[in-house]
Amino acid sequence: MPSTTVKAPQESAASLSHGLKQRHLSMIALGGVIGAGLFVGSGAGIAAAGPSIVLAYTLSGLLVMLVMRMLGEMSAAYPSSGSFSAHAERAIGPWAGFTAGWSFWVLLCTAVGLEGIGAAKIVTGWLPGTPEWAWVALFMLVLCATNLAAVKNFGEFEFWFAALKVGAIGLFLVLGVLAIAGVLPGTDSPGTANLTGHGGFFPGGGEGLVVGLLASVFAYGGLETVTIAAAESEDPVRGVASAVRTAMWRIALFYVGSMAVIVTLVPWDAKAVVEKGPYVAALDELGIPGAGQLMNVVVLVALLSAMNANLYGSSRIAYSLVTRGLGPKSLGRVSAGVPRIAVLVSCVFGFGCVVLSYWRPDDVFSWLLNMIGAVVLVVWTIVAVSHLRLRRSRTFPLLTWAALAGMAAILVLMAREPGTRVQLYATGAMTLALAVAGYARQKALPVANV
Template identity: 35%
Template sequence: MTTQTPSSDERADGQLARSLGHGQMAMIAMGSALGTGLFLGSGEAIGIAGPAVIISFALGAMIAATIALAMGEMASRHPVRGGFGTLAARYLSPFWGYLSRWLYWIVTVCVTGAELVACAAYLAYWVPAVPIWAGILLFAALIIAINLSSVGSFGVIEFFLSSIKVIAVFVFILIGAVLVLFGMPGQEAPGFVELTADGGFAPMGWAAVWVALSVVMFSFGGIELLSITAAEAKDPARSIRTAARTTIARLAFFYVLCIGIVVCLVPWQQAAGTGEDVATSPFVMVFDRIGIPGAAHITNLLVLVAALSAANANLYAGSRILHSLASDGLAPRFAAHVTARRVPAVGIALSSIGLIGAALLAFSGVGGVFGYMMSLVVFSVIMVWALILATYIAFRRRGERGGTFRMPGGVVTAGFGLVGLAAVFATVFVRPSMQVAAMVGIPAVIVATVLYVVVGRRRIDPADIDSAFEEAESMR
């Protein structure tokens, strides 16, 4: 039985619009990566490693840089729909392209739901009468409406939301640096005394720097969006090159300096904690020390914007990944349909399942489910990042180059990145949360593999993957 190849008209019907500039692409990736992990979750990492967490964030930034630059080089050569997943299908095998995209779709669905739960909680901080489930539905309606608009409008809105976070973090760094180095009237400059004041720079031992990576690395989650947005870039080669370099530089700068300022101004044992409550955020502690009134309210506004921006960006990513899977025959074909504005409305609707699930769980009061969902996110992200680097190695071994944009060190750098990811995953032996991630993630991969063998591989048409590369080549 011969497989029917889609006609050019059918393929055109599923094409996305190329409307994103390099600034918007960078901010979309920042919108997902610069989230509540910095504003609230940094306390957990500080509690594991103490002031030495600065090194953990620096190492995490280096690992993330290899992923971002590898994606940048490949995507500047092939700005295909489905990003890293479609590239994996070509340079590794259709199975790895299938697995990486489905795992990442699960990531986006879970993260979108979790971020909206956070948004609703932050809203309840001001308006306790609003139930969590109602807040989830309110913010869900907002981000769905944003995503259903044209991709150009989405890019503008996400640029605005991300800019608020970037400006806030930049102001925090400036004020914090002045406070650390020069102090304030009536208050001496603490300098760097707190870095060694309570048990030394590494009070929990140097092994804790490695263990903290299991928390730190997921602060960089979202850089994958650089690859996914390539299919909707106005000028893919230039936009991806600029976005890849600026995104990782900003993230490294923001995370390392912010955490450094926190541990210089606040004793690390005070800054340590789960960071689940806005009032206990390390940022609130710094704002209180500066003497800014309403520090908790300012931080609450920032984390609300951060969570909303991340949810918005992840819904976008999930819809584009599902669109690419459907275009390649690995998801229902109707999910490849786009509206007159070239927006994958079906993909957006199906990727909203996490929003509905979050609202239902909040309404029913079922607990513990989100812990397993986020464990699956942890496992899936590590696999996706490892597959991105493996794809890059195969890409370079075939003699491919990314035109004017190349990752320094090439295959060797990618190898170091894989070693770093292996080190992060190795924390499964000492971190209970990583053990749960493996317990949830490994069965999920087994189920996905069985589905591929039984159903998926029979539906793969090499022409679908080739058409994605032909389309990208014509627009490059």
């Protein structure tokens, strides 16, 4: 265990309620990650990588499993609504906790806005002429009210949201496998035509695989929310370990399995994969009446669920930072077991991102998107370094070093790709600025004995 000369105030977890049950944690783990990245964003990955997107999601999925194994282990030992931020403070120092926490807060709040925009686009497709911003505002209002209520209400809300989309993905996989096997009535098995035709398994070559790999890495972001929620569960130690373990294999099945079904059923270069979304395109290919529109309903629910989970995560990590002396005290006020000021501020920030997307889409909003582009990798790197310094296990430190090597490789790939290089630089600039501010804040914290 490393020593430090600075000791930040400890989080007062007792002021938060403990109303989340095990079933809530399991679904929160799924709800935070199964959103636009899977249902919508995966289309761009398929368009770039072709059938090799399956390999891309497999590789990034293995990396995510390593990260979540580390994070779950530390969260079971030190339950905190600050999750990786609190672990970084303990292992490295308050400046690291500050950097990880506030960068992730910006990411989650921005994601809330992006998910809201995606949900609004679906609704305006059904109701042409209605303003997108008004739908986003309505979604924000409803979900903000949900998060202002007792945490058990949030947990119940998210449980049913997540259960619906998990069930839908499960049904999609079953129908897809039956169609591929040629036993689904009214369909013929595509065989391997879409996997080997249209340019082969690697139509975009190594460059296409790299683009798909980068897209898949960021699609997995959000799984960290379950370790944030663990502090408000009835049994944090058992709860987070079980939730992380089950979430990892389920998400691997959903992501990798879904990609395999889609690229087998639909030509990867079909315009519908990007225009309609890969899931809708696959169901339309099967010719199931109304299936495409039904999937749009599922996508809408998935987006609202991800908004809900991200709003929860952003408010809790802000609360944790404040209670550890790493943020403005006003955000730490708790009422009825809920940090309501943090919830409201996170909502306002998220809706502000939506306003920027309409008001300044080409400069300010674009800059914001670039700035959060590699935050997930920054957080994962901090998780791995924290694990190296805090934990010892049978596989220590080989798997942790393997995860760090994987993240370093992805950062190098980002630097080589023109489309992601700007994101890497923008995220690096934000991380450096936060690290400097965090170090200045650390110097102001009470000094403890070495």
